[in-house]
Amino acid sequence: MATPDPASDLLEPFRISSLPPAFYYIPNFITPEEEASILQKIPPSRWHPLSHRRLQAHPTTLTKSNTLLASPLPSYLTSPIIPRFAALRVFDQTPHKAPNHVLINEYRKGEGIMAHEDGGAYAEVVATVSLGGTVCLEISSKPGTAESGPDCCARGSAAAIASSALSALPSDPSDPAPDLAAKASTEGFAEDGNSPPENLDPPAPLHLPSRILQEPRSLLLTTSLAYSSLLHGIPAVEADTDLCAATVSNWDLLGDSGVFEKAGGRNERGTRVSLTYRDVLRVSGAAGRVLGGLRRV
Numbered sequence: 504m505a506t507p508d509p510a511s512d513l514l515e516p517f518r519i520s521s522l523p524p525a526f527y528y529i530p531n532f533i534t535p536e537e538e539a540s541i542l543q544k545i546p547p548s549r550w551h552p553l554s555h556r557r558l559q560a561h562p563t564t565l566t567k568s569n570t571l572l573a574s575p576l577p578s579y580l581t582s583p584i585i586p587r588f589a590a591l592r593v594f595d596q597t598p599h600k601a602p603n604h605v606l607i608n609e610y611r612k613g614e615g616i617m618a619h620e621d622g623g624a625y626a627e628v629v630a631t632v633s634l635g636g637t638v639c640l641e642i643s644s645k646p647g648t649a650e651s652g653p654d655c656c657a658r659g660s661a662a663a664i665a666s667s668a669l670s671a672l673p674s675d676p677s678d679p680a681p682d683l684a685a686k687a688s689t690e691g692f693a694e695d696g697n698s699p700p701e702n703l704d705p706p707a708p709l710h711l712p713s714r715i716l717q718e719p720r721s722l723l724l725t726t727s728l729a730y731s732s733l734l735h736g737i738p739a740v741e742a743d744t745d746l747c748a749a750t751v752s753n754w755d756l757l758g759d760s761g762v763f764e765k766a767g768g769r770n771e772r773g774t775r776v777s778l779t780y781r782d783v784l785r786v787s788g789a790a791g792r793v794l795g796g797l798r799r800v
């Protein structure tokens with residue numbers, strides 16, 4: 504069954520409203536010190552070179568049957584990030600209620616990743632933390648779907664999806680990220696976290712393909728229909744150009760859009776590292792592996 508949009512009153516201010524549900528963009532999710540510390544702890548020996556990027560999987564790659572052999576994530580990937588996901592209830596609706604797998608991708612200038620979908624091995628929530636450089640993620644529809652083609656169409660199912668969102672639980676963010684509490688309170692959300700988001704605005708037009716600009720230290724959440732119905736990719740270019748409110752879907756959510764305005768709408772690519780947190784559906788526990796091993800002997 505599809506994982507519902509994890510919308511809560513805490514996430515609603517960060518929803519990318521011009522895109523189909525449900526993408527959320529949160530700038531400054533981690534601090535510069537936390538970013539530097541994580542980058543420095545990524546083990547150089549674990550990289551798998553690919554043709555246009557390099558990759559490492561934690562705790563391990565999945566088996567051929569898309570099973571995760573359960574083992575803990577390294578602490579530099581869990582703290583402080585996973586408690587912040589919990590405070591925002593990002594993974595509350597997934598089977599294990601927390602991420603159990605992280606892919607680390609590194610892209611150098613001019614590198615990218617082809618348009619793709621992440622597939623059925625995972626619950627439909629991906630939480631991407633960006634480190635180092637800035638890139639545009641390109642969002643497109645799957646070939647042959649109603650949204651494909653150059654035209655706009657109405658976000659018809661947005662309200663239905665939003666209404667199936669999380670029923671909010673009392674909030675106890677033990678370790679809120681720097682900007683989160685302030686953003687939620689300036690948006691006037693109840694502190695007890697019990698009010699479901701109101702969605703009274705008319706549906707926003709959606710334009711596909713579209714771009715999401717990912718600043719260093721930001722968090723991007725790709726969930727529900729955004730996960731299952733759309734493709735995402737990073738163009739392999741040396742610079743992202745023509746960056747402005749009309750061409751970047753999360754322009755109003757950026758931490759500092761002035762940087763791109765001052766640069767004439769241009770983002771010169773540098774090395775970017777992404778951490779993509781997911782909940783693998785099929786997990787084989789250590790006990791099961793021991794028993795399985797004994798049976799095979």
Ligand SMILES: O=C(O)CCC(=O)C(=O)O
Nearest residue numbers: 606608616621631777779
């Ligand atoms: O680096 C990114 O932001 C995207 C990575 C990605 O799409 C993936 O690992 O499936």
Ligand SMILES: [Fe+2]
Nearest residue numbers: 619620621735
């Ligand atoms: Fe992906």
